[in-house]
Amino acid sequence: MPATPHVRELTTDDLDAAWDLGRLAFGNTSERAASTRIVVPGMTRWGAFDDAGRLVGKAVDLHHDQWWSGQAVSAADVAGVAVAPEARGRGVARALLTALLRGARERGAAVSALYPTVAAPYRACGWETAGVLRTVDLPTAVLPRHRPDPRFAVRAGTVADLPAVAALYERVTRHRNGLLTRRGELFDAPDPALPGDGLTLVEVGGELVAYASWQRGRGYGADSVLTVDEALAVTAEAARELVGVLASWASVAPTLRLCPLDGDAVSTCLPSESAREHERDLWMHRPVDVARAVGARGWPAHVRGFVDFSLADPLAEWNTGTWRLAVADGAAEMVRVAGDADLRLDVRGFALLYTGAASARSVAQAGLLHAAGVAPDALDLLGAGGPAQVLDYF
The missing domain is CATH 3.30.1050.10 (SCP2 sterol-binding domain)
Structure with missing residues (x-):
């Protein structure tokens, strides 16, 4: 290893080595995604190399934007940081992140977030713990059920509804801080598809006022889980209607799993006292x-x-x-x-x-x-x- 590793942007010729390094670091046994073989717009891949030209570290700059009180702020969100075992503790990650920050500034980024597997190396590079992405489990049977409100139409969503879903997400999130705008090249799918197994929509007069995307999971016994990837609403009444639909799964999915958005219309309808933490993912931030x-x-x-x-x-x-x-x-x-x-x-x-x-x-x-x-x-x-x-x- 050189005293200072050689850091540069990865090319397509480096992607096989990057995949192998990530597989080794994260224990990935899934099939290799097509995106790991090609240049992906909206993403800058960085690599650290030893004197022999061997890849010993990698990191990815995701060209996201984050909402901050109504304004979209350009971000360099960091993912996929991995260092070869024999190169650890030798300044590889620090050199990678230094180059990533410099490159991100040159392209106009203002802030950066990441999810650490361990916080200490990122603290040494200026990131600090700012919050937790919580996934909680709720007994589906304790969700409040109301008689369906005749003002609302509830239906299954289709691909054609995805623009309306994206617009509602923006209505809920843009006045908050830190949430991704979900705009830009990384979110411009050429062939959009429904998220998960289903999409439930709540409408008034043809206007979308709430939605939930979910994954059904397996079975219908005591261990069956309905995973709600996202549930958002723009009014309290629409949130109650949506939560009532989710409550209807109680007989076949005794557990509802979701990531609540603090203080929004849906979370204020949930019996939070019955929630149990399923998973917590620490996230860090820096300018x-x-x-x-x-x-x-x-x-x-x-x-x-x-x-x-x-x-x-x-x-x-x-x-x-x-x-x-x-x-x-x-x-x-x-x-x-x-x-x-x-x-x-x-x-x-x-x-x-x-x-x-x-x-x-x-x-x-x-x-x-x-x-x-x-x-x-x-x-x-x-x-x-x-x-x-x-x-x-x-």
């Missing part, structure tokens, strides 16, 4: 370009203020320096200012504040913010708009 991350997102119109702080970002030197954050009239900007500031923030602390995962005082207690004799509360401006959440696993 790619702090000025872009602040300027591109939406901000609450009622929030106003400014704060000066110094930021340290060892992997992305373009973020390091002293900045002034100014928020007013639903917009914000970060501009460089001269000198040092009393508030000194680590990039991981920036991630916690930006995603609303912690307050400035909590970030200070975690050692990621140092205040030279001043209260740190002004940095809570960075988290205005509420906590971030994700629904997509990548």
